[in-house]
Amino acid sequence: MNSKAVTAVGALGLAMLLVGSTIGLFVAPAERHMGDVQRIMYVHVPSAWAALLCFTAAFGLAIASLWSAKPRYDALMVGTIETGVVFNALLLAQGMIWGHAAWGVWWDWDVRLTTSLVMLLLFAGVLGLRSFVDDTERRAAWSGAATIIAFVDVPLVYFCVRWWRSLHQIQSSPETVDRAMTLPLRINAIALLLMAIWWTVFRARLAMARRQEETVSQPARIRVAERYEHA
Amino acid sequence: MNVGMQTVAAARPGLGAQIFSMIRKDLLLEWRSRSRLVSLLLFGVVTLVLFSFAADADTARLRASAAGFLVIALLLSSTLALSESFRLERENSGIEGLLLLPADPIALFYGKALSSTLLLALLAPILAPIAIVLYSLNSSVGGLLAMLGIWALAAAGLAAPGTLYAAMTSRLQSRDVLLPILLFPLVVPVLLATVKALTLILNGDAMGQLRPWTLFLLSFDILHWSLGGILFSYVCEEA
Numbered sequence: 001m002n003s004k005a006v007t008a009v010g011a012l013g014l015a016m017l018l019v020g021s022t023i024g025l026f027v028a029p030a031e032r033h034m035g036d037v038q039r040i041m042y043v044h045v046p047s048a049w050a051a052l053l054c055f056t057a058a059f060g061l062a063i064a065s066l067w068s069a070k071p072r073y074d075a076l077m078v079g080t081i082e083t084g085v086v087f088n089a090l091l092l093a094q095g096m097i098w099g100h101a102a103w104g105v106w107w108d109w110d111v112r113l114t115t116s117l118v119m120l121l122l123f124a125g126v127l128g129l130r131s132f133v134d135d136t137e138r139r140a141a142w143s144g145a146a147t148i149i150a151f152v153d154v155p156l157v158y159f160c161v162r163w164w165r166s167l168h169q170i171q172s173s174p175e176t177v178d179r180a181m182t183l184p185l186r187i188n189a190i191a192l193l194l195m196a197i198w199w200t201v202f203r204a205r206l207a208m209a210r211r212q213e214e215t216v217s218q219p220a221r222i223r224v225a226e227r228y229e230h231a
Numbered sequence: 232m233n234v235g236m237q238t239v240a241a242a243r244p245g246l247g248a249q250i251f252s253m254i255r256k257d258l259l260l261e262w263r264s265r266s267r268l269v270s271l272l273l274f275g276v277v278t279l280v281l282f283s284f285a286a287d288a289d290t291a292r293l294r295a296s297a298a299g300f301l302v303i304a305l306l307l308s309s310t311l312a313l314s315e316s317f318r319l320e321r322e323n324s325g326i327e328g329l330l331l332l333p334a335d336p337i338a339l340f341y342g343k344a345l346s347s348t349l350l351l352a353l354l355a356p357i358l359a360p361i362a363i364v365l366y367s368l369n370s371s372v373g374g375l376l377a378m379l380g381i382w383a384l385a386a387a388g389l390a391a392p393g394t395l396y397a398a399m400t401s402r403l404q405s406r407d408v409l410l411p412i413l414l415f416p417l418v419v420p421v422l423l424a425t426v427k428a429l430t431l432i433l434n435g436d437a438m439g440q441l442r443p444w445t446l447f448l449l450s451f452d453i454l455h456w457s458l459g460g461i462l463f464s465y466v467c468e469e470a
Contacts (some may be wrong), residue, residue, distance in 0.1 A: 121416035142399045145462040
C-alpha cells in the first residue's frame, strides 16, 4: 500500500468518524432509560471492535512471523498491537466515563471490565518486552510468542458476558436497536477500522525503518568501536 | 560423518526420558543446596505474616481474605522460583549446553515447568497449615487435602507460562521487572479461580461451585502447558 493510499484511508476514516459522531450526537434519538449518556456507545462499541480486531490480527501475524521469520510480519504485528493498545485504552476510558454516569462508579471489578484491563496489560507487556530486547531476530521471536500467549485473553473478553454473570450487557443484535442508532454505530465502526489500518501501516513502516537502521548500522558501529580500540 | 550423525540420533533418548532427566537434574541441584526451597518457604511465611498487618491483624478480615493472601504468597514465590531456575542456566550457559547435546526444546520446557511446579507445590503443605494457624481458619483434613490439590493446579498454571517468560527475560538486564510485568496479568484467571476454590473449601460449598472453578483452573493449565510446549522451541532458538 503506497503512502498516498494509506493517507487517503486515514482521511476517509477521520471524515467518517466526524459524520458518524455528528449523527450520533445530534440526529440519533436519546436512549429511553439512559438518556444522552448512551451516545458514548457510538465510539465505545467501535473502539472495542477495533481493539479486538487489532489483537486478532496481531495473533495471526505473530504466527506468520514465527513461521516464516519475515521482518514484514513482525513489523505489522507490532503495528497492530500498538494500535490495539490505543483503542483498548480508549475503550476503558470511555467505559469508565459511561460507568460513572450509569453505575455511579468509575470502576467495577466486573468480568468484562477486568478481562479488558488484563488485555491492555498483556499487550502493553509485549511492547514492554520488545523495548528491552536489542537483537532484532530475538525480539521478533519472543514478542511473537508473547503475543500468542496474550491472545488467549481476547476470546475471554468477547465471551465472558455470556459465560459469567456480568454488570456489562451482552452483545446487542441490530434487530433490537432502532435504525437511527445502528447507523452512526456502523459508520463509526468502519471509520475506526480505517483509522486502525492507517495507524497500523504507519507504525509498521516505522518499525521496519527502525529495524533496518539497527541491522544496517550495527556492523558500522562495531567497526567504529574496533577502530577506537585499536587506536 | 553420516555414520557419526546416525549414532548421535540413535543415542538420543525419547522425549519422556529427556523430560525425566531435566526434572532429575533440577531437583538434584535443588537438593544439593536446598537454598531455593528454603528461601521460597521463608519468603512465603514472611508474606503471610505481613498480610496479617495489612489486614490490621483483625481475625474476621484475615479469615475472609485468607485464600487471597495464600494465593498472592504463591504468586510472589513463583517469580522468585522461576527467575532463580533460569539464573543458574544462564550463568553456566546451561540451556545452550543442553540444546547442543542435543536435547529437545520441548523436553527442556516440560522438564523446567514440571520441576518448578513440584517446587511450588511443595510450599503448600507448609504454608497452608501456617495460614490456618495465623488466620484462625477452620479446616478438616479433607479440606486441607483439597487445598493442596487446588494449590498444585495453581502452581502448574503459574509454572507453564512462567517458564516460557522466564526463559526470555532471564537473558535481559531488566529481568526482575519484566517477568512480573508479563506474568502477573496473564495469570489473573489462575488467581481468580484459586481464590474462589480455596474460599469455597474453607467457607463451605453450599452451591456446588468448587467443581466448575477447578475445571476452569484445569482448562487454563491444559491450554498453557500445550501452548508453552509449542512456543518454547521458538524462544529457545533465539535465546
